[in-house]
Amino acid sequence: MNSLFSPINIVAMVLFATALAWRIYQTSRAPRVLPNWAITVTIACVAGSFLAQQKVISDWLDELTGKGAGRLVNNVMLAIGACALLIVFLGSALGPRRPRRVLFELLPLAAAIVLMFIAMAVTPREARGAALSPKLVHEPGVALFYLGAGLYLIYCLIACTWWIFRYIRTADRNLRTGLKLSAAGLLCLSVGSVFRALYIVIAWAFGPSVPVLLSVAIPLVLLGIVLFLAGITYPGVRARFAALQRRRQHQRHHERLTPLWTVLADVYPNIVLRSTPRGRWDQWRPRTVHRHYYRRVIEIRDGLVQLSPYLDTDLTALAVDDPRGAAEALKTAIARQAAGEENDGRAKLVLPGGGADIESDVRPLLALSAAVSQNGA
Template sequence: MSTLFSPVNLLALVLFTAALAWRIYQVTRAPTVPNWAVTACVAGFAAAFLLQQTVISDEVDALFGRGVARVANNALLACGLCALVIFFLGSALGPRRYRRVAAELAPLTAAIVLMIVATAVTPPELRGLPLGPSTVHETGIAVFYLGAGLYLIYGLLACTAWIVRYLRVADRNLRIGLRLSAIGMASAAVGSIFRALYIVVAWAFGPVVRVLLLLGVPFVIVGGMLFLTGVTYPGLRARLAALRRRRQHRHEHQALAPLWTVLVEAFPSIVLRSPPRRGDRLSPRGIHRVHYRRVIEIRDGLVQLSPYLDAGFGEVVATDPGAAAAALKAALRRHAAGEVSDGRAKQVLPAGADDLESDVRPLLALSAAMTKGK
């Protein structure tokens, strides 16, 4: 258990959990083929990572036979990588993608079959053993790791090339995540190349060049971390932006209360008929609903009061909120006293405010001015 919960493994578990949770959330919102492909990629990598842990692989081998965990681990890595290649192909090839995707399954199938056959011809006592100086000269083990490694090299380099291609058209936030993923995949590919060279040199020519194997390990580990960080980054940034926006809308909702209150007292009919949903002020989306609802009701109230306002009220709101608040209070008193208005609707907000977000800024200033001088 100690190796499973080492600092590096804990970091990897956190990254895998965050990445997989974010991808599952995206699939529930939009169950498209690209979303499913990326989710399958992250799920495959996460499962392969778990099978690399001794405490889990030992249990799998004890249940299904020696070497099964090692085959499953490498097969899941290959499947995850293939899913990522399919994602890029599906996004780029349009109607031709189905034939090309089917072609991608051929090398994947060949790699998995090769791993199974290589394990079968390996002596039972050597199956599932890691690659090293004492095992690299065993044909079954060498073929197993070489076959798995060559497919990883192909898939990693193909995905890196696709990501670099997409960097040109991606927006800034997505570009950062893609760049991290590309660097991570290229790093992992370099590590896989070192391991393949180690096998070829030792198996074909005899000498064991340990430095090649040692160099490959950090490249693969760092590459995996960078890839997961790149996959997680856009989602994490989007969540942080959503939290900031939620906090902003909650604050604005409270800040608009003074203006909303006086307008509702004068015009109760501006309150929208559909009541707020239960829990709207607590749920993430509900905060946005009640915020926009308040802005709409305030704007409707100002429109109803506008016959009692001067024609330039909208510009006064933008230039002098204090004067606009005084004019608004005077208009409310005239309305309450039953005075006759000119009957003409006026511009109640600055020109150019063509959406709710643009309306909020002057309304916040007007609401703040309404509380002064009471």
């Protein structure tokens, strides 16, 4: 049991859980997109394969359904995961032709699984489920089992790597990083699988086994799994990190705009938008932060528009160049409004606009709010 929770296994299980949770969330948002389902199946199967090869779980499966079940589950799930990964790329690239091609890819998968069942059945009971070793490599059932599973895995991994290199050119930066990590992981898995296949072929063709091939293959497979998981997890983690940064920025900006909003809300209470009842957990949702931020920006702009007939200058532009002057101009305009001074009643442009996004329009408001806070307007 302790080996199940070794440091390496814990890291792998955390990566699996993170990747699977993220993909389930993405699939729930777009349930009709084939690649979403395929990548979710891939992660679930690779995670299941990883767990099935742990001794405590493998022994439990052997006791439950018969000797060799753990090894069979491990390799069958790995094969299904590899096929699902290939379907991810086929589903994204083939368009109308994908149903037929996807069905075609299920044929070699079915053949590989049937071959594994046959190989396990013809293997002597005492050798079933045993790891590939110099003592067992010449056993026909063992060699057939590992060679059949390995060749199918090599086919899928090489095909997936080829598709990844096609996508890298058109992917954005974050996705490109994830694809590179995934490609490196798949290449390591491919090379490790090739070494294992060579180990079997050389032993059967020439007699003696070459254990060094297995010694190299095992670390490559482990490294490949970690890199692949890191690759498919990276875009989602990066997106969540960027969203967290944006949410924190909006929280800070919301607070920094408070002095300006307070002054305008006191003069024009009608700018404060009516709140709709929300659930008690709504305040903890990320979208609530963004909603409060955008609402504050809208209310401030409405207040400045109503005050603009009393302004003699471009207030927000002045706030960037001369914050104190902007605060004084705002204070003067509010005094004129409070005194009921006559004006032409025509609203003026209070924000330059034309920014790439709302954030660029908010910058002068932040400068103006800071000036108001410092000058007590």
